[in-house]
Amino acid sequence: xxxxxxxxxxxxxxxxxxxxxxxxxxxxxxxxxxxxxxxxxxxxxxxxxxxxxxxxxxxxxxxxxxxxxxxxxxxxxxxxxxxxxxxxxxxxxxxxxxxxxxxxxxxxxxxxxxxxxxxxxxxxxxxxxxxxxxxxxxxxxxxxxxxxxxxxxxxxxxxxxxxxxxxxxxxxxxxxxxxxxxxxxxxxxxxxxxxxxxxxxxxxxxxxxxxxxxxxxxxxxxxxxxxxxxxxxxxxxxxxxxxxxxxxxxxxxxxxxxxxxxxxxxxxxxxxxxxxxxxxxxxxxxxxxxxxxxxxxxxxxxxxxxxxxxxxxxxxxxxxxxxxxxxxxxxxxxxxxxxxxxxxxxxxxxxxxxxxxxxxxxxxxxxxxxxxxxxxxxxxxxxxxxxxxxxxxxxxxxxxxxxxxxxxxxxxxxxx
Numbered sequence: 486x487x488x489x490x491x492x493x494x495x496x497x498x499x500x501x502x503x504x505x506x507x508x509x510x511x512x513x514x515x516x517x518x519x520x521x522x523x524x525x526x527x528x529x530x531x532x533x534x535x536x537x538x539x540x541x542x543x544x545x546x547x548x549x550x551x552x553x554x555x556x557x558x559x560x561x562x563x564x565x566x567x568x569x570x571x572x573x574x575x576x577x578x579x580x581x582x583x584x585x586x587x588x589x590x591x592x593x594x595x596x597x598x599x600x601x602x603x604x605x606x607x608x609x610x611x612x613x614x615x616x617x618x619x620x621x622x623x624x625x626x627x628x629x630x631x632x633x634x635x636x637x638x639x640x641x642x643x644x645x646x647x648x649x650x651x652x653x654x655x656x657x658x659x660x661x662x663x664x665x666x667x668x669x670x671x672x673x674x675x676x677x678x679x680x681x682x683x684x685x686x687x688x689x690x691x692x693x694x695x696x697x698x699x700x701x702x703x704x705x706x707x708x709x710x711x712x713x714x715x716x717x718x719x720x721x722x723x724x725x726x727x728x729x730x731x732x733x734x735x736x737x738x739x740x741x742x743x744x745x746x747x748x749x750x751x752x753x754x755x756x757x758x759x760x761x762x763x764x765x766x767x768x769x770x771x772x773x774x775x776x777x778x779x780x781x782x783x784x785x786x787x788x789x790x791x792x793x794x795x796x797x798x799x800x801x802x803x804x805x806x807x808x809x810x811x812x813x814x815x816x817x818x819x820x821x822x823x824x825x826x827x828x829x830x831x832x833x834x835x836x837x838x839x840x841x842x843x844x845x846x847x848x849x850x851x852x853x854x855x856x857x858x859x860x861x862x863x864x865x866x867x868x869x870x871x872x873x874x875x876x877x878x879x880x881x882x883x884x885x886x887x888x889x890x891x892x893x894x895x896x897x898x899x900x901x
Contacts, residue, residue, distance in 0.1 A: 497548035504544025539573035575625035586614035604678040667714035668697040684723035730790040739779040744816035762797035769850040
């Protein structure tokens with residue numbers, strides 16, 4: 486009996502010692518490689534524990550199998566070591582997947598102004614990592630269960646009725662599977678990315694996390710809005726960073742008829758030169774309406790991203806209000822009643838037009854400059870311009886009237 490235990494100990498010690506020597510050699514090689522390549526250090530850190538555990542389990546398995554080869558305990562002991570080895574191997578594969586995902590994320594940083602490609606790769610990497618980990622876990626659990634003869638028999642009977650089982654499972658997990666496929670569709674169709682600025686459910690926020698079942702929005706007031714993935718495949722939403730982070734915003738004023746748009750335009754240029762929030766792409770001041778006793782002045786400005794645009798709009802609004810109060814108080818909105826006597830008709834000037842030192846601004850957001858004409862071409866490209874017979878050069882058909890509708894579109898851009 487003593488000789489049996491002594492032989493058992495010697496066999497286990499030799500196999501475990503050989504496994505530990507192999508693991509130590511791999512450890513030394515990885516440390517040498519890590520001195521030259523930084524990624525090897527991260528790989529060694531993330532996979533050290535599962536690698537040593539797997540080597541130790543395999544060493545024990547080999548030693549026990551050599552010592553208890555002809556005993557009745559071998560089937561039970563072999564099954565235990567099989568389950569343990571599968572679990573350790575799954576642990577090692579999961580650690581390797583996380584290392585590869587972290588390496589890809591490190592090479593695609595989103596801490597830069599133009600990070601659209603980096604955000605797309607980051608989103609896809611996170612989803613692929615979750616899918617790979619889930620797949621490894623499912624395969625590992627299935628392999629462990631199928632190592633038992635009884636479970637293998639049950640699995641064969643389930644496969645025989647796979648058609649009915651798949652229908653029942655599909656009906657029972659319809660919403661879960663719908664969210665899962667919606668999440669995969671969002672990621673690989675590039676419709677939504679991590680760090681995108683969107684408006685959903687009337688809330689403005691940034692995409693903080695995308696999973697296979699839900700999307701987390703980090704709202705501007707530090708709240709978190711969690712929406713299912715199917716929401717973004719079935720409901721319209723605004724994506725402010727779909728092609729880039731630059732945005733156009735509007736500031737509107739309802740002022741008195743005695744306002745001077747020309748002087749306001751000159752002051753707007755001075756205000757924008759004093760703030761770093763303005764990116765210099767476009768700034769326009771136009772009178773968009775003159776009804777109901779007021780003159781509506783709309784200012785369009787641009788910024789590099791949504792948060793900067795919000796602060797820029799607030800800054801321009803406050804600066805123009807202070808200017809109106811101090812320089813042109815008569816332009817403040819007011820309701821008044823004009824009482825006057827009917828005057829006798831006087832001599833009318835030739836031409837019937839009154840002269841004034843001020844003049845209307847000719848430059849607009851879509852006309853008056855090369856940049857404005859290029860901007861307008863995006864909305865008028867391909868629309869035929871046909872002149873009616875008997876009319877001047879400025880007359881066009883009803884087809885070109887669609888441009889007038891498009892010009893009004895910036896009125897709804899980034900309002901709020």
